[in-house]
Structure formats: C-alpha cells, structure tokens
Amino acid sequence: MTTLPETVGVLGGGRMGAGIAHAFLLAGARVHVVERDAESADAARERVQTALARSAQKGIEIPDADDLTTGVGTDAFADAGLVIEAVPEDRAFKLDALARIEGAVRDDAVVASNTSSISIDALAGAMRRPQRFLGLHFFNPVPASALVEVVTGVATTPEVVRAATGWVEAIGKTAVVVRDAPGFASSRLGVALGLEAIRMLEEGVASAHDIDTAMELGYRHPMGPLRTTDIVGLDVRLGIAEELERAFGARFTPPALLRDLVAQGHLGRKTGRGFYEWSER
C-alpha cells in the first residue's frame, strides 16, 4: 500500500476541510489545518476534535492530540507532502488559496483542490507546477463516505495520479479517476437530481418530505435530493449549479427557490434551516 505523506496540510477547516483532516489523522498522518483567522482556526480544531471523539466512542484508535495543529499562516505547509484546499466554492477564493499554498510548499509536494465543480485546468492555469496539481473531491459527511473522486487535469502527471489514488486507499476510501469535465462525474449527476427536485417543490408536485421519500424508498437512495441539498449546503449547491450553467446552459439554471433561500441565509443544516428545520448542526 502507498505510504501517506508524514504531514498533510488542509487550507479551510470548515465542514469538508475538518472531515478531510479527520480522515488523514485516523490513517496516521500529522495534519496542519490553516484557517483565515485565529477564531476560525479554533473552530476548525473543535470540528476535527468532535469528529475524533465520535470515532473514539466507536472504539476506533485515535491519534495523539499533537498530531493535529491549526493556525493561520500557510508557512506551516513547508513540511507537507500533500496540501488540500477546501475553501468556499468560489473561483477567485480558490485561485488565491492555491497561490498561497504553492508559495509555501516544497517543489515535490502534491497540491489538491476539493472543489465540487470548478475546472481543475482553469485552477491549474495560474499555477507554477500544474503537473503536481489535481482534484481530490471528498464527499459529505467525509467519515461516512467511501468515495474520493480523483480529478485529473491535462497537466497532472500519471505519477501524481498514482500517488493520490494510493493515498485515497491508504485512508480507507475508494478512488474513481475522472478527467476534468464540468461537474466531474458526481456533481453533474447529483446536482441535476437536486435542481429537478427543487423545481418539483416550486411547482407543488409534492412536499419536500414526499419527494425525498420517493427517492429513498423507490430508488433506495440513502437520502432524498432535498435532504442531501440541506446536508451539502444550499450555498454550495448554488455555486455548483452556477458553474454548470456556464458550461451546459439552461438545464442547470438554479431555480428561484434555491436563490431565494440562499439570499435569506437558509443554507441547510449548517444554519438550522433549508428545505427542512435542523436542530443538530
């Protein structure tokens, strides 16, 4: 089995970044999470520690506390063999994040983006070492998901793809290798279902609960498309839909209901309300 890098860096310790940190820590890597300010760094640390505590409760061996470090400057990525960015789904944010990571890492480090939908080649365009860059697209919730989509850019070398798929296996997940195409494989299909469900809700075809139940019991999906949108974050799904609309046109135009809920700050589970009310964040 491929050996994990001794140190893995994560930029952005939100829902996904914290989950990614948790996965590499459980597999034995040291992980450094960088956030934009000290308060967010503390919040990121707490998210990872909560996930580790949940794993410990299930009898899973968890790493020493000092294997996780959190902070604000990317300088601490100097030792990392792999750095994954998980900042919000916004091109400008990601370009800035990747430039900061590249400025800090050693030449042989692999840099990855957890983007759900932004073109890996578009992100690579501004990079000095695009051959060592690729997409590592994790799924939410990371601890409960067996998949990582490995997205290859035109410049990504086969050696980097091999290393990355090996690392995915080393953290106990399955890799699918997808060429850079809008929405890759998973977001294009997942968002198509999610947007159609929102349009059906707008048209009064059925309640959110009944639309979801149709897919849960009828198609044996673990969770219906509206509940999934709440878990993912309505803002995240809107960002993906806008990216896909640019590539494929009107079939991915975000429904007005999605835009309205995001504008009102109803982003799903993380804010307590989306298509459902949530007491647990």
Ligand SMILES: CC(=O)CC(=O)SCCNC(=O)CCNC(=O)[C@H](O)C(C)(C)COP(=O)(O)OP(=O)(O)OC[C@H]1O[C@@H](n2cnc3c(N)ncnc32)[C@H](O)[C@@H]1OP(=O)(O)O
């Ligand atoms: C937007 C994108 O770019 C890509 C995306 O992610 S799209 C969204 C993809 N995700 C989905 O579609 C979610 C589909 N739904 C599901 O998989 C399930 O309904 C669900 C996992 C969310 C909940 O199912 P559940 O059976 O109630 O799960 P739950 O028991 O809470 O957790 C499942 C496992 O993960 C673990 N887990 C979940 N969250 C955890 C956390 N935060 N920390 C540690 N462990 C956690 C649980 O301990 C549990 O482990 P075991 O199976 O070993 O006991």
Ligand SMILES: NC(=O)C1=CN([C@@H]2O[C@H](COP(=O)(O)OP(=O)(O)OC[C@H]3O[C@@H](n4cnc5c(N)ncnc54)[C@H](OP(=O)(O)O)[C@@H]3O)[C@@H](O)[C@H]2O)C=CC1
């Ligand atoms: N949610 C999902 O289901 C999935 C999301 N993704 C992708 O993962 C990425 C992150 O999404 P998600 O985790 O949901 O988003 P969150 O909003 O939960 O997390 C983003 C994190 O990045 C931090 N951040 C913002 N700006 C910076 C910065 N300049 N430097 C360092 N950290 C920063 C935020 O800090 P602060 O809290 O201070 O704003 C926040 O903690 C997106 O690209 C998304 O598309 C991929 C798969 C699934």
